[in-house]
Amino acid sequence: MDLLSLSHFIVLLFLIATALAAIIVEDLLSAIIIYSAYSFTIAFTYLIFRANDVAMTEAAVGAGVTTILFIAAFCKTKGKESDLVNHEAHEGHGEKTK
Amino acid sequence: MNNSLIVKVVSQKMVPFIIMLGASIILHGAATPGGGFQGGVVIGAAYILFALGIDAKTARLRLPVIKVKIVESAGVLIYAFTGLGGILLGSNFLANKIVLFPPQGEPGGLFGGGTLIPITIGVGIHVACTVASLYYAFVEYEGEPKPDKETE
Numbered sequence: 001m002d003l004l005s006l007s008h009f010i011v012l013l014f015l016i017a018t019a020l021a022a023i024i025v026e027d028l029l030s031a032i033i034i035y036s037a038y039s040f041t042i043a044f045t046y047l048i049f050r051a052n053d054v055a056m057t058e059a060a061v062g063a064g065v066t067t068i069l070f071i072a073a074f075c076k077t078k079g080k081e082s083d084l085v086n087h088e089a090h091e092g093h094g095e096k097t098k
Numbered sequence: 099m100n101n102s103l104i105v106k107v108v109s110q111k112m113v114p115f116i117i118m119l120g121a122s123i124i125l126h127g128a129a130t131p132g133g134g135f136q137g138g139v140v141i142g143a144a145y146i147l148f149a150l151g152i153d154a155k156t157a158r159l160r161l162p163v164i165k166v167k168i169v170e171s172a173g174v175l176i177y178a179f180t181g182l183g184g185i186l187l188g189s190n191f192l193a194n195k196i197v198l199f200p201p202q203g204e205p206g207g208l209f210g211g212g213t214l215i216p217i218t219i220g221v222g223i224h225v226a227c228t229v230a231s232l233y234y235a236f237v238e239y240e241g242e243p244k245p246d247k248e249t250e
Binding site for chain 2: 052053055056057060061064065068069072073076
């Protein structure tokens with residue numbers, strides 16, 4: 001395995017790690033930021049496979065506008081993130097075993 | 099949002115540079131990666147950053163909804179009249195090499211696209227205004243709009 005394919009492998013591994021972390025993490029704001037990191041990583045993956053237009057679109061839309069809209073929706077739905085996390089913990093969707 | 103001084107100042111100072119980056123992506127759209135959609139999204143994101151830095155009312159005063167709608171329609175009209183120019187000069191819709199108005203440079207250069215350049219500019223204007231409209235529609239939505247305040 002030469003150096004180039006090794007770097008591709010590391011990027012793809014980071015892609016899978018961010019995709020899993022965006023689902024697993026409980027704090028919603030952290031999930032949004034991790035999703036932004038996932039979007040930027042997949043833009044870098046497109047760039048590796050020489051799809052330059054798709055990479056630029058993904059970096060502009062996925063990592064930029066979508067993150068801003070998610071954060072704005074997050075700010076409008078609940079006041080603070082700690083309130084939201086405590087509220088969900090008190091509601092209890094069968095996740096008390098965690 | 100948080101009333102941090104650093105966030106306010108940096109978000110206001112960064113806006114012209116982001117707009118210049120978007121204009122560069124739009125104008126080089128025919129030759130390099132990027133184009134109208136990508137540059138338009140960058141310009142719209144610059145406006146969203148500007149509106150998030152200061153409060154929503156000042157941003158709305160700076161760029162009213164009716165102006166956004168007018169400029170958005172102007173982007174579509176640029177595209178349409180560029181296409182109609184091909185018909186007026188005796189060829190197909192969106193014919194490229196027959197239209198004489200855009201300078202025909204060498205292929206791969208900045209002006210090598212012919213009529214692709216006004217088309218890309220029109221798409222960029224339309225997409226930038228659409229992203230700003232998305233911000234108006236999703237973020238600044240405060241219940242039902244009052245009919246007497248906003249005369250459209």
